Amino acid sequence: xxxxxxxxxxxxxxxxxxxxxxxxxxxxxxxxxxxxxxxxxxxxxxxxxxxxxxxxxxxxxxxxxxxxxxxxxxxxxxxxxxxxxxxxxxxxxxxxxxxxxxxxxxxxxxxxxxxxxxxxxxxxxxxxxxxxxxxxxxxxxxxxxxxxxxxxxxxxxxxxxxxxxxxxxxxxxxxxxxxxxxxxxxxxxxxxxxxxxxxxxxxxxxxxxxxxxxxxxxxxxxxxxxxxxxxxxxxxxxxxxxxxxxxxxxxxxxxxxxxxxxxxxxxxxxxxxxxxxxxxxxxxxxxxxxxxxxxxxxxxxxx
Amino acid sequence: xxxxxxxxxxxxxxxxxxxxxxxxxxxxxxxxxxxxxxxxxxxxxxxxxxxxxxxxxxxxxxxxxxxxxxxxxxxxxxxxxxxxxxxxxxxxxxxxxxxxxxxxxxxxxxxxxxxxxxxxxxxxxxxxxxxxxxxxxxxxxxxxxxxxxxxxxxxxxxxxxxxxxxxxxxxxxxxxxxxxxxxxxxxxxxxxxxxxxxxxxxxxxxxxxxxxxxxxxxxxxxxxxxxxxxxxxxxxxxxxxxxxxxxxxxxxxxxxxxxxxxxxxxxxxxxxxxxxxxxxxxxxxxxxxxxxxxxxxxxxxxxxxxxxxxxxxxxxxxxxxxxxxxxxxxxxxxxxxxxxxxxxxxxxxxxxxxxxxxxxxxxxxxxxxxxxxxxxxxxxx
Amino acid sequence: xxxxxxxxxxxxxxxxxxxxxxxxxxxxxxxxxxxxxxxxxxxxxxxxxxxxxxxxxxxxxxxxxxxxxxxxxxxxxxxxxxxxxxxxxxxxxxxxxxxxxxxxxxxxxxxxxxxxxxxxxxxxxxxxxxxxxxxxxxxxxxxxxxxxxxxxxxxxxxxxxxxxxxxxxxxxxxxxxxxxxxxxxxxxxxxxxxxxxxxxxxxxxxxxxxxxxxxxxxxxxxxxxxxxxxxxxxxxxxxxxxxxxxxxxxxxxxxxx
Numbered sequence: 001x002x003x004x005x006x007x008x009x010x011x012x013x014x015x016x017x018x019x020x021x022x023x024x025x026x027x028x029x030x031x032x033x034x035x036x037x038x039x040x041x042x043x044x045x046x047x048x049x050x051x052x053x054x055x056x057x058x059x060x061x062x063x064x065x066x067x068x069x070x071x072x073x074x075x076x077x078x079x080x081x082x083x084x085x086x087x088x089x090x091x092x093x094x095x096x097x098x099x100x101x102x103x104x105x106x107x108x109x110x111x112x113x114x115x116x117x118x119x120x121x122x123x124x125x126x127x128x129x130x131x132x133x134x135x136x137x138x139x140x141x142x143x144x145x146x147x148x149x150x151x152x153x154x155x156x157x158x159x160x161x162x163x164x165x166x167x168x169x170x171x172x173x174x175x176x177x178x179x180x181x182x183x184x185x186x187x188x189x190x191x192x193x194x195x196x197x198x199x200x201x202x203x204x205x206x207x208x209x210x211x212x213x214x215x216x217x218x219x220x221x222x223x224x225x226x227x228x229x230x231x232x233x234x235x236x237x238x239x240x241x242x243x244x245x246x247x248x249x250x251x252x253x254x255x256x257x258x259x260x261x262x263x264x265x266x267x268x269x270x271x272x273x274x275x276x277x278x279x280x281x282x283x284x285x286x287x288x289x290x291x292x293x294x295x296x297x298x299x300x301x302x303x
Numbered sequence: 304x305x306x307x308x309x310x311x312x313x314x315x316x317x318x319x320x321x322x323x324x325x326x327x328x329x330x331x332x333x334x335x336x337x338x339x340x341x342x343x344x345x346x347x348x349x350x351x352x353x354x355x356x357x358x359x360x361x362x363x364x365x366x367x368x369x370x371x372x373x374x375x376x377x378x379x380x381x382x383x384x385x386x387x388x389x390x391x392x393x394x395x396x397x398x399x400x401x402x403x404x405x406x407x408x409x410x411x412x413x414x415x416x417x418x419x420x421x422x423x424x425x426x427x428x429x430x431x432x433x434x435x436x437x438x439x440x441x442x443x444x445x446x447x448x449x450x451x452x453x454x455x456x457x458x459x460x461x462x463x464x465x466x467x468x469x470x471x472x473x474x475x476x477x478x479x480x481x482x483x484x485x486x487x488x489x490x491x492x493x494x495x496x497x498x499x500x501x502x503x504x505x506x507x508x509x510x511x512x513x514x515x516x517x518x519x520x521x522x523x524x525x526x527x528x529x530x531x532x533x534x535x536x537x538x539x540x541x542x543x544x545x546x547x548x549x550x551x552x553x554x555x556x557x558x559x560x561x562x563x564x565x566x567x568x569x570x571x572x573x574x575x576x577x578x579x580x581x582x583x584x585x586x587x588x589x590x591x592x593x594x595x596x597x598x599x600x601x602x603x604x605x606x607x608x609x610x611x612x613x614x615x616x617x618x619x620x621x622x623x624x625x626x627x628x629x630x631x632x633x634x635x636x637x638x639x640x641x642x643x644x645x646x647x648x649x650x651x652x653x654x655x656x657x658x659x660x661x662x663x664x665x666x667x668x669x670x671x672x673x674x675x676x677x678x679x680x681x682x683x684x
Numbered sequence: 685x686x687x688x689x690x691x692x693x694x695x696x697x698x699x700x701x702x703x704x705x706x707x708x709x710x711x712x713x714x715x716x717x718x719x720x721x722x723x724x725x726x727x728x729x730x731x732x733x734x735x736x737x738x739x740x741x742x743x744x745x746x747x748x749x750x751x752x753x754x755x756x757x758x759x760x761x762x763x764x765x766x767x768x769x770x771x772x773x774x775x776x777x778x779x780x781x782x783x784x785x786x787x788x789x790x791x792x793x794x795x796x797x798x799x800x801x802x803x804x805x806x807x808x809x810x811x812x813x814x815x816x817x818x819x820x821x822x823x824x825x826x827x828x829x830x831x832x833x834x835x836x837x838x839x840x841x842x843x844x845x846x847x848x849x850x851x852x853x854x855x856x857x858x859x860x861x862x863x864x865x866x867x868x869x870x871x872x873x874x875x876x877x878x879x880x881x882x883x884x885x886x887x888x889x890x891x892x893x894x895x896x897x898x899x900x901x902x903x904x905x906x907x908x909x910x911x912x913x914x915x916x917x918x919x920x921x922x923x924x925x926x927x928x929x930x931x932x933x934x935x936x937x938x939x940x941x
Contacts, residue, residue, distance in 0.1 A: 010585065010845075021789075061843070061851050064824075086811075088845045092827040095815035103898035105780070107810040121906065122698045122710065122807050129904040137901075143846075144938030166824035167855045170840070175848030187939055211939060235652055236332075243904075244939045254573065255651055261572070265937045267929065278915060285930055286919045295926040300940065310754050314761060317718070322872050366875035592929035600923050677734075 001030040006070065007050075008089045011039035011172075016045040017085040017143060022150030024083060024141055028112060034154060035073050037066055047152030051077075051159050061089070064146055064165030072161060074101065079136070088139035090168050095139050104132035110145045118119035124264070179230055182238045186211025187246075190233055194249015194270060194289055196282045198226035203293045204248055210300045211244065211256070218247075218256045234259035244299050248289045252277025269293065308371070315372050318380040323350060328383035334511035335386070335656050342424075342466055345387045345463070345511070346394070349380075354391060354409030358612075361404055363411055364419035368678075370608035374553040378604075381557025385660035386511035388557055392550030393462040394418070397668075398425015401471050401488065401543040405531040414469055414490055421467045427468035427547075428458035428491075428517055429540055437671050438473075438540060443519065445474035450526040452476075452489065454519040460667070464515035465500050468493045471543070472519075473536050486536035490528045497522030499599045508659035529649020545618050547668045548625035549611060555632035556627070557663035559597050561637035562632075562657045566590060569643050570650075584640060600628040619681040626674035629664035636661040685740035686794065690787055690801040690813070691723040693748055693755040697806055702926040708903040709776050710807075719755045722802025725863040728870040729832050731763035731798050736834060741765050747786055748775045753886060760881035761873030767884065772891035779899045780808075784816035789894035791821060800838070800859040803828050814862035825860040826853055830867050835843075885886065 006020040009256045014036065022044070025032040027209035032048050033124055041053040042079045051073045069095070074082060082097055084090030086108040096104035110127070111118035115137065121128045180187055189208040191201055201215070208215040217227040219234050233240055235255040250256060250266070252275055260266070261280050268281035280283045285292060308316065327349060334341060349355055357373050359365025366372075373395070381388030399418040402410055417423040423633040443456025454474055461470075461490055470491045477485030501516030531539045567590060570581045580586045607620035636658035640647040647654045665671045695715040701710040718728075719890075720764070727744065734740040744759040746752045750812040756767045772778070772787055780785075791799065804811035811827075818825030830850060831842035837857055842850040844864050873881075916932070918925050934940045 017703040018791055061853060088828050088843060091811040092843075095812040096819055098812070099781075102900075105810070105812055106901065107812060116884060119809075121809065122695075122701055125697075125701055125711065125908070126703075126906055127909050128906045130901055131904050132901045134900050141939065144940075145804065166859075167826060167853050168798065172845075173842065173850040173852060175850075177821070196905055205789040234808075242934070244937050250700040254569075254646060257572065260713075265933075265939075267933075269746045275920075278917070281915065282936070283929065285925050285929060286917060287922055287925055292925055294928060295922040299923075299930050300928040310757050311878055311882060313754060314757055314873065314881075315875060318761075318875075318878065319871050351874065352872055353877070357875055361876070372875070439766070489913050673687055 001028060001081065002073060002077065002079045003028065003032045003035045003081045003083050004032045004077050005032055006037070006082065006084045006090070006093070007036040007044055008085060009036050009042070009055055011033040012040055013042050014038060015085075017087060018046075019148035019150050020141060020144070020146045021085065021300060022046055022085055023148050024112065024146040027146060028115075028148050028150050030081070033073075033077050035070055037069065043153055043156070045150045045152065046154045046286070047150070048154060050154035050156050052156050053159050053161070056073070058161075058163050059169050061167070061169045062163070062165045063078055063093060063167060065161065066093055068098065068159045069159055070097055071100055073159060081136070082136070082138045084140045086142050090140045094140050095129070098138040099276070101136055101138070103134045103136040103138050105138040105140070106132060107140045108142045109139050110142045119274065127154070128244055151225045182214055182216050182231065182240045184235065185214040185240065185242050187211045187244045188216045188233070188240055188242045188260075188263075189213060189246040189248065190216040190218060190249030190250060191227060191248055192218045193220045195221070196249075196290070199289065203290065203297075207246065207293050207297045207300075210297045211246075213242065218241070218250045247277050248293060250277055251275045252279065274296060307668065308375075310552055311368070312375060313370055315368070316375045316379060318352070319376045320382070320383035322348075322597065323380050325382045325383050325387065327380065327387050331384040331386075331511070331654060332650065332656065334384075334614040336650070338384075338505070338510045340466060340511055340513045345384075345390050346424055346466070347421065349387075349391055355394060355421035356399070356419025357395065359399070359415065359419045364416045365652055369612040370549060371605055371612065374549060374604050374608045375437060377550055377553035378560065381554040384511065385554055385558050385657070386509045387463055388554040389509055389512050389551070391548065392554055394425045394467070395425060396550040397543055398463070398469055398471055398548050401530060401539055402490065404542060405488070405535075405539050409527070410490065410530065413482030418469055423468040424463055424466055425469045425471070427460055427543065428470050428472040430458060430460050432457065432459055441473055441475050441485070441486050443472070443474040444478070445476050447490060448523070451523050452526065452529065454489065454491070454497070454522040458517045461493060461517050462512055462514055462516055465503070465513050465515050468505050470517065471530065473540050473594075476536075480534070483537040485534055486540075487533050488536040488539040490530055491522070491524055494590055495522055496526060507657070508618075508661070508663055508664075525619040526603070544668055545621050546611060547603065548605050548621040548674075551664055551668045552600070552607070552621065552624040552628040555628035555661065556597065556600055557563075558657050558661050558664070559593075559600065559628070559632040559635040562636040562654055563590070563593050563597060565652065565654050565657075566593070566639040566642045569646075572629060572637070580642075589638055589642065591615040593638055596631040597635060600624070600631045603627050610633035619678055622669070622674040622677040625669065626671055626678070630671060631662050631663070632661040685734065685737050686796045687730045687733060687740060687742045688794070688796040688799045689723070689726045689744050689759065690740060690799070690817075691727065691744060691746050691755065691759055692720040692802070692805050692809045693717050693746060694720045694805055699842070703906050707905050707907075709906055712774050712776070717751065720802050720805050721757055722804060722806070722863055722865060724870040725865065726760050726800035726865040727759045727764065728868045728939070729863060730798070731866065731871070731888055733798060733832075733834055734763070743768055743785060745770065745790060746911050747783060747891065749773045756886060758873055760884045760886070761878040762871055763877070765884060767886035768884060769888040770894060771888045771890050775891075779814035779901050780810045781816055781900055782895060782897050783813045784820055785897035786894045787813070787817045788820035788890060789896060791817070792888075792903070795859055797857045799823070799832075799858075801862050803862040803864050811862075814860060818860040821860075823858055823860055823924065824855050826855060827860070827862040828864045829861050830864050832861065832867065834931040847851065
């Protein structure tokens with residue numbers, strides 16, 4: 001099977017999701033080629049052919065131009081599957097390609113074992129296995145669902161086409177630095193009374209940063225004014241449902257559980273093996289958080 | 304007989320519920336603790352939604368909806384904040400509705416429309432220190448002076464007092480007449496000379512709703528502010544209370560439903576003896592009884608509301624609804640605290656507030672004893 | 685100005701779902717239904733656009749059984765002028781291309797200046813219908829908008845990218861936009877407007893009149909993911925535990941690549 005991987009490039013770099021596309025191809029045992037509208041000296045870790053159009057000419061967001069460029073490569077490579085990341089770039093471009101090809105598009109693939117494509121349904125409460133009935137199909141991959149892979153340098157083939165399009169790109173606007181809204185966080189690391197003293201909030205914050213998330217706290221920590229109120233998780237604080245919730249030194253009082261039990265994956269770190277938080281945790285690490293959390297942070301940063 | 308809400312009624316429920324949960328709910332505990340009324344949140348925003356005149360015709364600035372829609376709105380508000388529920392109910396049923404029922408066209412234009420649009424808030428002054436259930440013992444007087452009336456007296460336990468601009472006041476116009484004869488109804492505006500406010504009550508519940516004494520000292524009001532005929536006041540009051548009872552029954556229903564929802568959610572989560580407490584019939588049977596009583600109360604409320612909108616007599620129906628819903632609210636909220644145990648007794652969970660809020664529904668707008676009198680009379684007359 | 689806004693009726697995501705008899709979708713019995721959250725932003729933006737321009741007509745379109753009319757009423761109560769109900773008792777069996785084909789089939793000769801759809805649906809979440817509809821209609825489309833400004837025939841929109849960065853883009857109408865959460869603050873329908881919505885036109889058209897595309901994909905099965913095997917307890921030295929946990933997070937979550 002042959003796949004064409006559509007990589008993303010922004011602000012002078014290939015996005016990390018590119019390596020997940022490579023990982024997907026490897027997992028499928030498929031032959032692959034890559035397409036991107038990119039530029040400068042940046043290249044992904046990939047040892048296949050990269051069809052590269054210059055972003056300076058075609059723009060980082062120009063659906064019409066990108067579509068034409070990509071279709072010309074598809075025409076050359078004739079892949080069985082065109083693979084995008086399920087991202088603001090991917091879900092915008094993929095349906096245009098699928099429509100032009102008359103191909104089925106399967107969005108946000110989370111699993112692809114033995115060629116069976118699986119996607120999430122209803123806020124990821126359920127899974128759906130989908131079967132395309134067209135010979136060629138388009139897929140978008142959920143961020144982080146496939147392991148990053150790839151090394152080496154690609155053989156670059158420059159491509160060109162029509163740079164016009166109905167939509168003009170005017171520039172980027174930076175994200176606002178506003179107050180934290182834990183209800184929107186995908187990863188939360190929370191501090192409980194077990195951290196011992198306010199200085200240890202820093203350990204929690206560092207782990208949160210290493211995981212690309214935010215830090216929160218249980219009520220006693222907020223009441224002691226070690227952490228500000230808008231980071232409180234629980235009945236009198238925020239209700240959160242992140243992909244990962246790490247409860248550090250939190251016993252699991254019912255008021256706290258009410259605020260976080262809908263988290264997709266819960267890790268609890270506590271010296272007490274019988275702490276009530278163990279009831280909702282997927283993993284309970286029985287350890288002193290003052291040793292364990294820094295060790296974990298280091299491990300994650302090391303990659 | 305259709306036991307289904309219309310599409311409009313369902314949409315009203317969904318809208319008021321979303322609004323209540325998002326806008327009103329988050330500050331309910333804090334406002335209760337601080338005994339704070341927030342007019343912008345608890346009244347003006349209801350006006351923006353079109354709730355302040357929900358049952359009145361469009362020509363008077365209302366939404367032209369029915370009493371079931373009104374019941375739904377009060378229930379959904381009360382489910383998260385009983386104080387907000389009574390703010391609306393007292394304003395609409397006790398302040399505005401008597402003007403709709405008994406007012407002249409001029410009075411409706413002048414007083415009803417601003418109340419319906421929510422530009423102004425309404426209140427109702429009947430209760431006095433010595434005249435509660437025995438409303439016929441009203442001592443506040445209104446004496447003719449030229450074209451005007453001069454009011455003297457005190458009313459207590461008035462909901463929305465201090466905030467409301469328009470007050471429906473019952474006063475004795477004929478000293479010779481007996482008991483409930485010789486009482487008349489008047490519309491009094493807030494900024495009138497001689498009309499002042501006394502102390503604000505510190506209450507067990509509905510602490511975010513202002514309850515105050517109102518005082519009339521040689522308060523002069525124009526003759527055009529007499530509502531209905533002279534001497535018709537008691538009838539005005541009774542008819543007003545019939546409608547108000549639907550409002551309070553809906554408030555009680557909302558409180559009960561809110562408490563049940565809390566109790567069910569907690570019971571599913573709380574594990575004791577290695578299982579959620581819903582696994583114990585002692586608990587699940589309680590929840591079953593609570594839910595059944597609430598549903599029965601709801602049907603009584605809707606039945607009274609249906610009759611009110613259909614122009615059928617509804618005194619007995621609204622008394623039954625108020626009686627049942629309020630007693631249900633008290634029982635259900637008390638059981639909810641019990642189910643939440645120690646946690647339910649703390650202010651971290653809303654059920655203790657709901658229990659404190661529920662009690663007043665058995666007392667105001669006619670105590671449960673009065674409701675039984677009304678129902679009994681309707682059977683034995 | 686003619687505006688089309690496409691909405692979908694979906695179940696409340698807090699519901700307890702069950703797999704249906706055929707094993708290919710969730711059981712639709714006993715669920716509470718509401719407007720797809722993303723679509724609420726589309727309806728609100730359509731109403732604001734009409735208010736800004738001072739004139740216009742907004743059609744709200746929804747596909748499904750008669751049950752969806754209740755959700756359409758909400759859109760009408762928020763300010764849409766008329767509703768087009770495409771009657772389809774089998775809507776959950778259609779795939780995105782078919783949905784797009786129905787919408788395009790309706791829209792093709794109506795001269796809409798702006799079409800709004802939600803960025804994705806909360807249940808199926810394929811995020812394709814908006815763009816596919818635009819492709820069928822040969823109309824430009826911009827996805828994931830969190831800001832929309834119309835000025836004399838041109839729309840300046842902001843797309844939300846990963847990391848909270850926004851991309852500013854411009855396009856001339858007619859164009860289609862898919863709406864992301866936070867685009868605006870959807871209004872609560874007021875009670876007078878809920879009552880008035882009763883009188884607004886709500887036509888029903890059978891799906892067979894508009895559906896032209898065959899399905900290009902099938903659902904093989906719908907199922908619950910296996911339980912995470914709750915309650916793994918790890919004990920040992922901090923560095924070892926850290927390595928173990930990192931491994932688990934890599935396997936069981938998408939948080940670490």
